[in-house]
Amino acid sequence: xxxxxxxxxxxxxKIGQSMTLQCAQDMNHNYMYWYRQDPGMGxxxxxxxxxxxxxxxxxxxxxxxxxxxxxxxxxxxxELAAPSQTSVYFCASSxxxxxxxxxxxxxxxxxTVV
Amino acid sequence: DQQVKQxxxxxxxxxxxxxxxxxxxxxxxxxxxxxxxxYPAEGPTFLISISSIKDKNEDGRFTVFLNKSAKxxxxxxxxxxxxxxxxYFCAALVTDSWGKFQFGAGTQVVVTP
Numbered sequence: 050x051x052x053x054x055x056x057x058x059x060x061x062x063k064i065g066q067s068m069t070l071q072c073a074q075d076m077n078h079n080y081m082y083w084y085r086q087d088p089g090m091g092x093x094x095x096x097x098x099x100x101x102x103x104x105x106x107x108x109x110x111x112x113x114x115x116x117x118x119x120x121x122x123x124x125x126x127x128e129l130a131a132p133s134q135t136s137v138y139f140c141a142s143s144x145x146x147x148x149x150x151x152x153x154x155x156x157x158x159x160x161t162v163v
Numbered sequence: 164d165q166q167v168k169q170x171x172x173x174x175x176x177x178x179x180x181x182x183x184x185x186x187x188x189x190x191x192x193x194x195x196x197x198x199x200x201x202y203p204a205e206g207p208t209f210l211i212s213i214s215s216i217k218d219k220n221e222d223g224r225f226t227v228f229l230n231k232s233a234k235x236x237x238x239x240x241x242x243x244x245x246x247x248x249x250x251y252f253c254a255a256l257v258t259d260s261w262g263k264f265q266f267g268a269g270t271q272v273v274v275t276p
Contacts, residue, residue: 053206082264089172091165091252091266092207107263139206150195150256152264154206 055155072140169267186253193255
């Protein structure tokens with residue numbers, strides 16, 4: 050039972066490079082999220098999706114893009130990486146069924162931009 | 164605008180004693196609250212939750228208390244065990260807001276022998 054799978058686990062990028070963080074879930078959840086966690090801070094919502102084809106911005110979307118072509122996958126794209134994007138990124142998913150409010154998280158991607 | 168606040172960045176407690184973690188929130192629309200536990204190099208995992216229609220929820224060694232008038236919730240861990248050493252995040256949710264969780268900054272708990 051894989052849950053939420055993120056790849057890669059670690060990545061070092063040079064300023065100006067781009068990359069895609071992959072996220073897949075096998076729980077048939079409608080809701081998916083991307084968070085970033087900076088040292089000493091809580092998780093900040095970057096983008097979220099309520100279903101395939103539907104995405105929207107969270108609190109800190111600048112510098113990122115997402116797509117949701119399938120229920121399972123929710124990749125996060127970084128264009129023109131900047132040092133301010135050095136962070137740990139977590140993908141999560143949750144069910145849209147009433148009463149199921151728990152979010153399940155992936156193991157995270159530690160990204161360093163140098 | 165930090166809507167969920169955990170004002171204690173760290174807590175040290177002796178094994179066998181009670182750990183009390185606190186969380187305050189500002190948005191009166193929040194109607195569901197969760198606690199997550201996070202070990203290093205892992206994602207947060209769900210621990211316990213409480214709906215705003217309740218003031219207490221218990222699951223084994225973990226109890227969450229909600230005081231809506233004070234916009235405050237707390238997590239009690241009794242007795243504390245070495246495996247409880249982790250970062251604990253408080254999260255809050257307006258349940259009809261597409262599941263957008265608001266997280267606190269976390270409290271690092273260290274349980275000493």
